[in-house]
Amino acid sequence: MKSMPRNLSIIISLLFILLLFHYPANAQIYFTKNGYAEFSSQSTLEDFTGKSEYLTGKINLKDSTVDFYIDLSTLNTGIKLRDEHMYEDYLEVDKYPFASLYGKLTGITDSSGSDTQKVAVKGNFKVHGISHKIQINGNLLKENDRLIVKASWPLQLQDYKIDIPRFLFLRVNRTIHISIQAELKVQPD
Amino acid sequence: MKLYQYMVRVFVFLYIIFGCLGLAMGQMKRERVKANIPVKAIFKAPNILLTNSVKNPYNNTLYMSIYHTFGPINSGVKEFFGLDVSANIRLGLDYGVKDRFSVGIGRTSYNKSIDGRVKYTLLYQRQNNNVPIHLSMAGDISINTRPHAYQEPYTFSDKLGYMFMIMTARKFSDNLSLQISPVYAHFNKVFEGEKNDTYGLIMAGRFKLTDHMAFAMEYIPQINKAKGNYNMFTVGVNIETGSHVFQLFISNTEYYNPQDILRYTRGNFWVGDIHFGFNVSRVFTFGAEGLHY
Numbered sequence: 001m002k003s004m005p006r007n008l009s010i011i012i013s014l015l016f017i018l019l020l021f022h023y024p025a026n027a028q029i030y031f032t033k034n035g036y037a038e039f040s041s042q043s044t045l046e047d048f049t050g051k052s053e054y055l056t057g058k059i060n061l062k063d064s065t066v067d068f069y070i071d072l073s074t075l076n077t078g079i080k081l082r083d084e085h086m087y088e089d090y091l092e093v094d095k096y097p098f099a100s101l102y103g104k105l106t107g108i109t110d111s112s113g114s115d116t117q118k119v120a121v122k123g124n125f126k127v128h129g130i131s132h133k134i135q136i137n138g139n140l141l142k143e144n145d146r147l148i149v150k151a152s153w154p155l156q157l158q159d160y161k162i163d164i165p166r167f168l169f170l171r172v173n174r175t176i177h178i179s180i181q182a183e184l185k186v187q188p189d
Numbered sequence: 190m191k192l193y194q195y196m197v198r199v200f201v202f203l204y205i206i207f208g209c210l211g212l213a214m215g216q217m218k219r220e221r222v223k224a225n226i227p228v229k230a231i232f233k234a235p236n237i238l239l240t241n242s243v244k245n246p247y248n249n250t251l252y253m254s255i256y257h258t259f260g261p262i263n264s265g266v267k268e269f270f271g272l273d274v275s276a277n278i279r280l281g282l283d284y285g286v287k288d289r290f291s292v293g294i295g296r297t298s299y300n301k302s303i304d305g306r307v308k309y310t311l312l313y314q315r316q317n318n319n320v321p322i323h324l325s326m327a328g329d330i331s332i333n334t335r336p337h338a339y340q341e342p343y344t345f346s347d348k349l350g351y352m353f354m355i356m357t358a359r360k361f362s363d364n365l366s367l368q369i370s371p372v373y374a375h376f377n378k379v380f381e382g383e384k385n386d387t388y389g390l391i392m393a394g395r396f397k398l399t400d401h402m403a404f405a406m407e408y409i410p411q412i413n414k415a416k417g418n419y420n421m422f423t424v425g426v427n428i429e430t431g432s433h434v435f436q437l438f439i440s441n442t443e444y445y446n447p448q449d450i451l452r453y454t455r456g457n458f459w460v461g462d463i464h465f466g467f468n469v470s471r472v473f474t475f476g477a478e479g480l481h482y
Binding site: 008009011012054056058067069071073074079080081082083084085087088089092094095097098100102 | 193196197200216217219220221222224229230247248250288316362363400401429431472474
């Protein structure tokens with residue numbers, strides 16, 4: 001067998017090096033496992049709020065991807081019986097355990113340590129097994145080693161085929177307001 | 190094709206594949222929070238059909254219940270399959286003093302008995318399986334207030350009956366929960382042929398058919414049955430609608446308190462000595478934000 005020409009060996013080595021360094025440097029990735037999320041329902045008879053401190057989120061500034069999800073069984077409305085009905089009957093948590101948002105971040109400027117910026121996320125929001133394209137507007141504060149994000153948006157229960165509770169125990173508005181707040185730390189290498 | 194050309198192609202191919210994977214891997218793996226928190230909704234109500242479930246009413250939650258069982262179905266069309274016969278009715282209230290502790294009172298029309306009961310939850314099954322089962326204990330004391338309950342002379346204590354049970358249950362999946370409960374019952378005075386002390390093992394379970402409906406059954410093999418008694422067997426459905434729980438069933442007993450079930454189950458399920466029954470429970474919650482109903 002003829003030995004390989006030198007320049008081709010170099011090309012192959014370069015390709016190999018490229019392969020290893022393909023992934024973006026970690027300094028651009030921010031992550032949290034304990035962001036805060038809540039939903040609230042206002043109706044003439046009863047207002048209530050469900051809260052969780054288990055919002056997981058990752059923001060990659062290199063490719064502008066935003067990836068958030070939450071285990072819905074961590075939502076707590078303050079009344080255990082109501083939680084039980086919510087998990088079992090309406091959100092069907094065992095079948096559809098997560099709500100998630102995956103999309104692209106727009107509107108961010110690169111300046112670090114500046115004021116809060118208005119940003120938007122365009123992507124898919126998925127809950128109860130149904131996914132819809134949405135745009136969410138929010139605020140982002142970028143500091144050296146962390147991002148602080150805040151956003152809120154309305155959700156129509158029927159868009160996600162979540163039964164509007166017909167029974168007295170859960171008096172829920174068709175429109176639920178969701179808000180999230182999270183502090184994402186830069187991921188250590 | 191020369192070997193090195195081939196190798197270049199392989200690397201280009203790998204580069205493209207890994208490049209694409211890199212993009213696809215942008216989405217994190219979704220993981221459930223497996224916290225050390227109690228598994229919820231193991232059963233829908235503090236009772237499965239006729240007997241106690243391991244579940245306690247939550248703190249400040251009141252279950253108001255009305256239980257009925259009718260006459261034997263094999264009494265035929267003459268008695269309209271038991272519906273003409275006056276039903277045994279138990280009216281009950283069970284209140285969650287704490288999440289783990291509840292008290293209840295009830296009145297049963299047969300024997301005009303009044304009973305008080307308590308239930309305490311020792312262990313909750315945990316999501317992360319640190320504790321694999323629910324474990325509760327329940328006790329009940331009943332007083333037969335029927336005049337001339339026994340032939341004179343008899344004392345007040347002769348009218349008392351007791352029950353103690355230990356309930357263990359596990360929610361195996363979203364749909365399936367099973368429970369086993371050893372039960373002991375004692376009556377201070379019984380008629381000839383009956384037994385003062387009886388022991389049984391309640392085997393019960395539910396299987397969810399839809400979000401709001403579950404199939405349920407209960408079977409009590411009795412260890413030292415009195416002559417003429419049968420093992421209690423009940424099958425039915427639980428229907429839950431937010432603040433109500435409806436339970437429809439057929440059973441070979443007409444009684445509700447476990448001590449009465451162990452003493453008075455005299456129908457042979459398999460030859461049709463069965464009764465139709467239904468229970469309705471209404472749930473009220475007295476939260477910090479007021480009454481929820």
